[in-house]
Amino acid sequence: MPFAPNFPVLLRTEDGVRIDAAHTPSRRAAEGPELGPELGPEVGIVVAHGFTGSWRERTARRIVHVLSEYGGVLAFDFRGHGRSGGLTTVGDKEILDVEAAVRHLRATGCPKVAVVGFSMGAAVAVRHAGLRRDVDAVVSVSGPARWYYRGTRPMRQVHWAIERPVGRLAARVVKRTRITGVEWDPVPMPPHEAAALIAPTPLLVVHGDADAFFPVEHAHQLYEAAREPKELWIEPGYGHAEAAATPDLIRRIGKWISSNFS
Template sequence: MSDALSEFTPRSRPERQQLTTPDGVRLDSVLIRAEARATRDTAVVLANGFTGTWRSPDTKMIASRMLPVGDVMTFDFRGHYASTGASTVGNHEVDDLQAVIEHLRGLGYAAIATVGFSMGAAVVVRHAGLFGGVSAVVAVSGPSQWFYRGTTRMRLLHFGVERPLGRWFLRVARQVRVTDQEWDPMPQDPVELAPRVAPAPLLVVHGDRDSYFPLVHAHRIHDAARHPKELWIEPGMGHAERSLTPRRAERIAEWLTANQAAVHPSETG
């Protein structure tokens, strides 16, 4: 077992797997199975933020806290680290998530919840609205709209993905390859698809010290969504995976255990 895999909780069996999307992108993925679990019908998928990876200590901590809910699969989006292709920063990433979910269904998991962070939060909301069939959705620190430039960090991010120099820096310094193609057609943004997440329950989590997206983004997604839905505004919390403490991750796991719905894979929002 590689050093990266050995850093997961000792009470689990991480299995590195390579998945392929319908458009031929190969995704570097890890399935973490809890050793003590007798049945394997429930899974949680973690969708990282932009530049995030399953290798990060934050993602590994969150994965370990999700194991009481079910086995956990985390992966690197297209263009990130060992996954092939180029990042589209939230557009075609819904196809990456669907490939992961279809793989888990093929393994026999009937209930599959998705938990996304920042860009991954936008992806899990959009995926549930477009594909349906998930048992619950958790969106942490997510944007409600495309092209938001209202904070310094988001202006820097746009420089990184829109300018050749920024894309070069991301490729060299962060191992992230970003497409130089504009979106055509323009995909629906998260707030447009939030009403279609139901019948799966939706939990929106946002910190009041988020330096990327102010609280209005969380309120817009929550307000647009249909019931069942819930909104947590977390005092003192910053942005995405790095700000999710072990206790916050455990609370999300507890919410998933209590709120997962019986949604047939063929259903849409």
């Protein structure tokens, strides 16, 4: 099945960064209610990718295609990624990018908006929901609970890319990811502390027991810090973020969003 069509959107953040995005209308509106329970035109879903990712990648487009069964989807590139402007701060100012996406969906007539984040995008989604408090549901997939984690080889490689000039150059050349060389000051609130501020907005934490970046303890820390309503899914055999997400898992996430908006 071909991917659902998307329409280009140019967002502008509160601090003036240009964000490259695309809107995929709900397939239910085009194909009828046989796709599932009627959610109505008000449902919007923001998809926030992981570090060095892009909404233009096939894995991300596959996720958007499935989620469009449950509402209109706005996917975007974080600052410093792909065709967006600016430099990535790896989870700090990126909450402004999510805010711009949420604001766009609200402006187009979506009073109900969910944010689904993957890896770095999950950390940003949780922080945005806790600090801005203007979404109606949030999903953290493969997200970290705390900063500076170096307990796995992939995360040590990520820190090398972030902290060393040669690493930042490699990320720019190979992944089109432009990383700031300025250290956090102050250090932003960690995701597990932000998770405690999300209620009464529902939170879903999804994590794989085969995640090579963040072990499942991160998911448990997020879940335990949060207040009800919340859910925790530990997925057997699931690896990390978008690349490992199956259509079945994404469909279950879409149904969870549907259940909280019905």
